[in-house]
Amino acid sequence: MYSDLLHALPDVFAWTNFAAVVIGVIAGIVVGAMPGLSATMAISVLVPFTFGLEPLVALGLMAGIYNGAMYGGAIPAVLLRIPGTPAAVATTFDGYPMAQKGEGGFALQVAVVSSSIGGIASAFALMLLAPPLSKVTLLFGPSEVFWVAVFGLASIIFLLGGNPIKGLISACFGVFVSVIGSDPIYGNDRFTFGQLELLDGINIVILLVGLYALPPVIDLLETPLKTDGVNSSKLGTEPIWKALPRMNYWKTWLRGSFLGIWIGILPGAGGSMAAFMSYNEARRTSKHPETWGEGEPEGVAAAEVANNADTASALIPALTLGIPGTAVAAVMLGGLLVHGLQPGPMLFRDNPDIVFGFMWQFLFGAILLVLLGGSLATNSFARLLNLPRPLLGSVIIVLMLIGVYSINGRMFDVYLMLGFGAIGWVMDRLKFPLPPVVLGLILGGFAEENLRLALRIGRGDPMVLFQNTTSLILVALTVAVVVGPTLKKRFIDSRKKA
Amino acid sequence: MLNIFKKTAIAGAMILSAGAALAEYPEEPIEVIVGYSAGGGTDVMARTAAPFIEKYLGDGASLVVKNMPGASGQIGVTEAANADPDGYTLGTFNLPGMMARTIDREAGYDRDSFTYLANVVNDPNVIVTSKESGLDTLDKLLEEAKANPLAVTVGMSSLGGDDHFALIKLQQATDTEYTIVPFKGSAPARTALLGGHVAMGILNISEVAEFQDQLNVLGVATDERSQFAPDLPTFKEQGLDLVNGSMRGFIAPAGLPEDVQAKLIDAFSQLSDDQEFLDAMAATANPVEVVTGEEFKQLTSDLYDLANGVWQTTPWN
Numbered sequence: 055m056y057s058d059l060l061h062a063l064p065d066v067f068a069w070t071n072f073a074a075v076v077i078g079v080i081a082g083i084v085v086g087a088m089p090g091l092s093a094t095m096a097i098s099v100l101v102p103f104t105f106g107l108e109p110l111v112a113l114g115l116m117a118g119i120y121n122g123a124m125y126g127g128a129i130p131a132v133l134l135r136i137p138g139t140p141a142a143v144a145t146t147f148d149g150y151p152m153a154q155k156g157e158g159g160f161a162l163q164v165a166v167v168s169s170s171i172g173g174i175a176s177a178f179a180l181m182l183l184a185p186p187l188s189k190v191t192l193l194f195g196p197s198e199v200f201w202v203a204v205f206g207l208a209s210i211i212f213l214l215g216g217n218p219i220k221g222l223i224s225a226c227f228g229v230f231v232s233v234i235g236s237d238p239i240y241g242n243d244r245f246t247f248g249q250l251e252l253l254d255g256i257n258i259v260i261l262l263v264g265l266y267a268l269p270p271v272i273d274l275l276e277t278p279l280k281t282d283g284v285n286s287s288k289l290g291t292e293p294i295w296k297a298l299p300r301m302n303y304w305k306t307w308l309r310g311s312f313l314g315i316w317i318g319i320l321p322g323a324g325g326s327m328a329a330f331m332s333y334n335e336a337r338r339t340s341k342h343p344e345t346w347g348e349g350e351p352e353g354v355a356a357a358e359v360a361n362n363a364d365t366a367s368a369l370i371p372a373l374t375l376g377i378p379g380t381a382v383a384a385v386m387l388g389g390l391l392v393h394g395l396q397p398g399p400m401l402f403r404d405n406p407d408i409v410f411g412f413m414w415q416f417l418f419g420a421i422l423l424v425l426l427g428g429s430l431a432t433n434s435f436a437r438l439l440n441l442p443r444p445l446l447g448s449v450i451i452v453l454m455l456i457g458v459y460s461i462n463g464r465m466f467d468v469y470l471m472l473g474f475g476a477i478g479w480v481m482d483r484l485k486f487p488l489p490p491v492v493l494g495l496i497l498g499g500f501a502e503e504n505l506r507l508a509l510r511i512g513r514g515d516p517m518v519l520f521q522n523t524t525s526l527i528l529v530a531l532t533v534a535v536v537v538g539p540t541l542k543k544r545f546i547d548s549r550k551k552a
Numbered sequence: 553m554l555n556i557f558k559k560t561a562i563a564g565a566m567i568l569s570a571g572a573a574l575a576e577y578p579e580e581p582i583e584v585i586v587g588y589s590a591g592g593g594t595d596v597m598a599r600t601a602a603p604f605i606e607k608y609l610g611d612g613a614s615l616v617v618k619n620m621p622g623a624s625g626q627i628g629v630t631e632a633a634n635a636d637p638d639g640y641t642l643g644t645f646n647l648p649g650m651m652a653r654t655i656d657r658e659a660g661y662d663r664d665s666f667t668y669l670a671n672v673v674n675d676p677n678v679i680v681t682s683k684e685s686g687l688d689t690l691d692k693l694l695e696e697a698k699a700n701p702l703a704v705t706v707g708m709s710s711l712g713g714d715d716h717f718a719l720i721k722l723q724q725a726t727d728t729e730y731t732i733v734p735f736k737g738s739a740p741a742r743t744a745l746l747g748g749h750v751a752m753g754i755l756n757i758s759e760v761a762e763f764q765d766q767l768n769v770l771g772v773a774t775d776e777r778s779q780f781a782p783d784l785p786t787f788k789e790q791g792l793d794l795v796n797g798s799m800r801g802f803i804a805p806a807g808l809p810e811d812v813q814a815k816l817i818d819a820f821s822q823l824s825d826d827q828e829f830l831d832a833m834a835a836t837a838n839p840v841e842v843v844t845g846e847e848f849k850q851l852t853s854d855l856y857d858l859a860n861g862v863w864q865t866t867p868w869n
Contacts, residue, residue, distance in 0.1 A: 098589060098590060098591075101590040101591045102590045102599070102617065102619070105599055191743065191747075192743065192746050192747035192748075193747060194747070195744055195747055195749030196733075196744065196749060236623075236624075238736060239711065239734055240711060240868070241624075241656065241657070241710070241711065241712065243657075250622070250623055250626070250627060251622075253622065253623040253626070254622050254623060321740070321743075371743075375739065375742070375743045375746065376739035376742065376743075376759075377739045377740055377743050385589075385591065387591070388589065388590060388591015388592060388595075389591055391591050391592075391593075391596055391836065392590075392591055392596060392599070392836075394835040394836050396762055396836075396837050397739075397762075398762030398763055399762060399763065399765070399766070400762045401762070462621075462622070503736060507733055507734075507735065510705075510731060510732070510733045511705050511731070511733055511749065511750060513702065513731055
């Protein structure tokens, strides 16, 4: 197998194949940076055009876009508090405060270096460990996946800080949105009011753009007289080699990579859950947790390393079992199928040069990210902040409308997005946290579907949910997350009294 | 507003071109509406077949595939059913799904809404069991299902799809009962089988061909052994009359001019002898079985009756 890996290398360096990765990374960063455009969308637009292309050119473009977009999402997250992709939500926590303090340039550099490290770690996991890791995926049947989703939701509600009751209400709203559409088992319409457009449920990008992009834009437009950008003149950019020594986040990078890879191989959860978990863990183990949320660069590092670490690893179940770990991996699977690459154990034997070449492309895509992403972000995107606020707000609104419209080519989605925007604005004003809504939508559907499948397997007996070690470990983790903070607080309080 | 202009323009163009031009069909690009996103099985079939249809239509014909995903293919097929029957809009068609949807929900079309061109792919059902279940022969499976009704869990891709109809046929033929676990798609169902989370699965032959070593494939629901995997035995060989599969083909709106219809059907019927086409389809795991025109219509009708009969006695939702 490792000789196959080396054998595939020369093809990757054919100039067309290499150029494809470069173009893909740049396109991915741009797409990721635009609110409303996502890697999933870019790749699904690309798939029909790849019919006529050489496999490695097509796959190189996809690998580049995937890597680039996962970092690109951080750019507006840092500069404007608008996550460009669902996975960049956690990047806003500390990235935006940094930008406000005039450290936006450094935040972007931390993001690009961390993204790259996560991407490289993930590519190595895909290259070297795909077959054994796919065995891990097999341990996760419906009841285990249900607990993963519950654990993810519990973490976001109880660990994010702030008010858990408000977090719970936000998460419930997200879960409610996940219920809209066809019932996952019987296919009955739920809350669709006869609208064919709602049958497939609500696309996460529509919710994300509405909730996250509209409120900041309204803020931008509310104070049009302040012509100065957020911090236009003091982005705090310095050459990346000077910034590098300031980044000493090895533990966070290691932990984030591990979490990202791990969550990537589980069906469904994806980059946003990886980023949240990594952020939570890094904050929990930090020596100065009080600085988190106020512009702690390590928070940006934690989120970005994890959301890139899940890119290549999400392809492990996709390539070996045909089940994509994320929405992007699902679209890429289509791109592989177009080129006659059937997922499964034979894939690695039948088409080693293409499959392993594709993996190399992931690795090079991740490495290129540092070279291309750093300068692209600080030299061009960050200049956006120099625009007068009303103009900047208007540009973002136009991008949002175009992005959401182009998902399915229909105005219905645009109206839906505006509706979510209104809700998001009210929630923002009332200090309801928004991340639980996003994860509620992503994980709610998974939790429901898998709970119902598990109960069917157990023929209605709920004990089926507690029947094996993997499930029990996940239950224990969930309980720890829910009662842990309360217990810790009591412990500290009692120590104070004594 | 724009739509009205568009329709008037198209109608005008049609009137102008009606008499003389139809003889030279096709003189503009033909749009093929695929009800699923790019890269899915149906999409790959349409895109693989397109250049061959262009070749057999001749005269520089060109086919343009347009993806209109949503509502498990409903949005696309409804669009195709309601298009102008001028031969410039075709659509892909899936059986038994497209017919089952007219029964289990309100659909914007019925079986008379189409001109049936050709079914191209027939992906037969297979019954597989997980290695852990120990049910490695059909006899053992049936024995277990008879001894413990509902104890065998069956993973499949959805309710009201070809997998489900295969199971219903199996239940009727063998007087057994199973617990259905409908996953969202066949890959998750197959993964649950590989992990031993369900005991048995009903899938399609293209979905298990790569996984033969890790699953027990008990039989294939065809009359004769499938060319796609000739080493797998049929159920008929094992004394069980079970034939079922997932079919994918092409339709046009009802009321297509006869000469256009004939020209299209002629082009599709040549696919089955084109080795290059067969190879391309085999590479994308699409077992080919071309059935054209009236026969395709009859096939659809039969499947509708079967689905309707099942719905009357055991509705699936």
